[in-house]
Amino acid sequence: MKLKDRLVSYSKKRGFSFQTFFFESLKTIMAVLIAYLIAIIIILIVSDKPSESIYWFVVGPFSNMMEFGELIKKAIPLMFAGIAACVIVKANQFNLFTEGAFYVGGLVAALIAIYIKLPAVLAVIAALVGGGLVAAIFGYIPAKLKSSLNVNEFVSSIMLNFIVLWIGVYLISNVVIDDASGDTATQIIPEVSKLKILFSGTNISYGLLIVVGIVILVKIFFSKTLPGYEIKMTGDNENFAKYSGINVQRRVVMAQTLGIFIAGVGGATEILSNYHRFNWKTLPGYGFDGFMVTIIAKNKPLFVPLAALFIGYLRAGADLMAFNSDVAQEVVAIIQGVIILLIASERFFSSSFFKRLLDNYKERRDAQRMDVMKNE
C-alpha cells in the first residue's frame, strides 16, 4: 500500500495520471482484440481448417525460438523506420523519403562493403554510417525545398523515392552488376562487413542492438538536448517557436535530415544482416510502414519498439499461416490491413466511454461496501 501511495504521489509530481494511462492502454488493447476478432471471423469464412489456421496466425510466432527470432527479425527494420518517422513527425513534417532512404542506405552500405577494404569492426561501421549519410544527403533535398521555397515535402519526397530507386536499379543492372550472380545484383557482400547473429538458434542480428541504441539516443535527444527540445516545440506549435526566437527553418530541416539518416542506417542494417548481395529492384515499403508504426506508438520514441514488435508479430503470424494453411496470401494481406486500420484509428474509441464504465463499477462497489458496513 505504501509503495502504491508513493507511486501515485511521484506520478502526480511528474504530471502523469495513472487513470489516463489506464484508459489509453485499455483503448489500444480493445482495438487489438476487436481487430483480431474480425480477423478470426474472416479466417473462419475462408478456411477449411480454421482452428489450424488460427493457431499458426496467433500462436505460431511463439511456437519455437526460431519462429520467435523471425518475429524479432521482421520487427528490426520496422523499428528503424518507426523511429526515423518519429523524429520527422515530431517536427510536424511528413517526409516520406524514409522509404527511399532504406533503399539508398542498403545500396550504399553494400557498395562500401564490397569495394572498400577495411578491418573487421570498422568495415561494418563505415558501411552503416556511409549508407545513412548518403541517404541523409538525398533527404536534405525535400527538407531544404520545404524550408526555403515552401515546396510540400510530402509530394517532393515521394517523387524522390522513385528517382533514387531507378538510379539504384540502373546501377545494379549496368554498373556494379555481378554477372556470376545470375541476377541483377551486386557482388557478394564480404563476411567481414556483415552483421553477425546475436542469439544463436535465431536469425536475430546485432541490428537489434543498433536500433535499440538509436531509440534510446532519440529519446535522450528529445528530452535532454536543446535541438531536440526546439524540434519538438517547432512541431507542436510553429508560431510559439518562431516568436520565442527558435530558428524554425533550421529545426525543420534538421529533423527531416536526422530521420532520413536513421532510415538510411536501417536500410544498411537490413542488407548487412539478411542479404548476401544487394538485389532490390523495388522499394522495400519499410519507409511507409514507419509512419504507421510511429502513429501506433503515439509518436513516443520508447513506444516505437513495442509498436514495431506488434506489427512484426502480425506479419510473422500471417506468413506462417500463409505457409502452413489453406488461407491464401491475399486474404492474409486483407487481415493485416483490417488490423492495422483498427489499431491506427483507435482514437475513434472515446476514453469517456471506458471512464463511464469504470465510474459505474465504482459506484456499485461503493454501494455494496456501504451495505456491508450497514449490516455490520
Add this chain to the structure above:
Amino acid sequence: MKDIRKVYYPDIVAINNATFSLAEGEIHALAGENGAGKTTLMKILFGLEKADKGEIYFNSELINIHSPVDAMKRRIGMVHQHFMLLENLTIADNIVLGIEPKRKGLYDYKKACEITRELGTKFDMVIDPEKRISQLTVGLKQKVEIMKVLARDARIIILDEPTAVLTPQETKELFHQLMLLKKDNYTIIIITHKLREIKEICDRVTIMKAGNIVGTYDVDKISIDEISKKMVGYDFEVSKLKSNVKPGKIILDIKGLSLTIGGKKRLDNISFSIREKEILGVVGVEGNGQKELSQVLNGEIKNYDGDIVLDDFSLKGESILEIRKAGISYIPEDRMVDGANLNGSIYESAIVLKSKEKEYQNGIFLNGRKLEEFTDSLINDYGVKCNSKYDDVKSLSGGNIQKIVSAREIVDARRVLIANQPTRGIDIGAVMTLHEKLKSLQSQDKGILLISSDLKEIYDLAESVIVLYDGKVVARINNIKDVNEEQLGRYMLGIDVQENMGASL
C-alpha cells in the same frame, strides 16, 4: 438551473454545484474570475456542453437541453466571445444563415436584406446589409452576431464578454442597444469581469468563484468593492499601483516607421521613444496599426522604412532571435497560439528562452535541474495554479497561461518589454499579479511598451501614452493625468487629432 455540476475529463471540476436563476426582462451579469466556470455554465444552458448533474427549469417546467437547437426552441441565443461569422458573405447572408427566406424554393436575398434592415431600425443600429463581414469593424461584427440571435427569435440572449474588444464609444452604443432590448422585455445575460459595466447597466449580478455560485445580488445594493471582494476573495483596490518613478534616459528610439502591406499603409511615419523606467501606453481601436507595430518591433516583419534604435544600436532588419538577444522581450497578443505551446507541458513553455543560455546547459545537454528550478520559481512567483510543472498547458485557464507567458518574458526582459494586450480576458487576480510584476520591472531601469485596449489598465500603469489611428500617431500625452477617457476615445476614433501632430496628417 439547479445543482449543475460539470467535470471535464479526467478530473477537472469546472462547475461544482451551481444554482442560477433568471427573471424575465432583466439584464443579469455573470461575474467571476477566469476559470470560475461562467462560460461553461452558460454553454450548458445553451446546449453546447452537457452537465454531469443537475436540472434546468424553464418557466418552472423541467427541460432537457441537449444541443443549441433545443436551446433555440426555448428561444435562448448566445453571442460568443469569438465571433462565428462567415467573413466572405454579406451581413444579410450571415443573419439569415440557416433560416434563409425562400421564394420559389430559391434563396431570396432581397428579403434577407429587408429582414436585416428591419432588425437594424428596431434596435437603433444603422447597418448596410450588403456589406461584407470582412469589411466591418469589431464592434459592427458583434452587432451582426447579436442581430443573428435576434433573427432567430431569441428572447434570452447570452453575451460572452461583449465589451472585451470594444472602444469606450462602442461600448456605450452597445449598452444603449441592450437597454432598448430590455425595454422590449428581452432577457439578457452578460458574462463579464468588468465591474463598472455591471454597475452601469445590470439589474442583478451572480458571482461565481472556482465552480461555485457565491451569490446573486441586486446591483443597487452592492458596491464595486464588494463585488470584487466576492469574486477574488481579497480586497482589490483600484489604482494603488501608480508609483512616482522618474523616467531616465532614452532606451528605445523609434524613428519614422512606415510599412505598406497589400497597397495599404499600415504604419505611417511613426516616431516615439521609450525611456528607462517608463511605461508607455499604446492605445487605439483594434486594427489601427498596433499589430503591425508589434510585428515590426519583435522582428517578424523586416521590410519596413525607418529605424529602431536600442541604446544607440540600430536593430533594423534583425531577426526575432537577434532582437531578443539585444534585450527586447515580447508578450504576444495571442497567448494560445503565439505565446505558449498548448500541446506541451508548462515546463516546456516556460524554458523556451532560458534553454538557449549557456548557464542552463551542460555541454550538449540541457541542465534539467536548473531549468526545473527556474520553472518552479516562475510558478511560485506568479502563483500559477497547477498540480505540477508537467501539467499540460491546455488544462490551465487563460489567466494562468498568461501568467506563464508573461513571467517568462518579464524575467527575460533585459532592456525593453513589449507587452501586447497582456491582460485581455483574464481574471482580476491574474491581472493584479501581472500589473505588480510590470511595475517591479519598471523600477529596474527598463522600459515597457504597453499595447492595450483596456483604458483602465493604461490609466493604472502608464505614465505616458500614444494614440494610434489609421497607422499614425495622432496624439502623444506625456502625462496621462492630463487627459480623460473621453478625450482619449476621441483620439482613438480619429475625431480629434492633437494639434502638434496635425502636420503629420
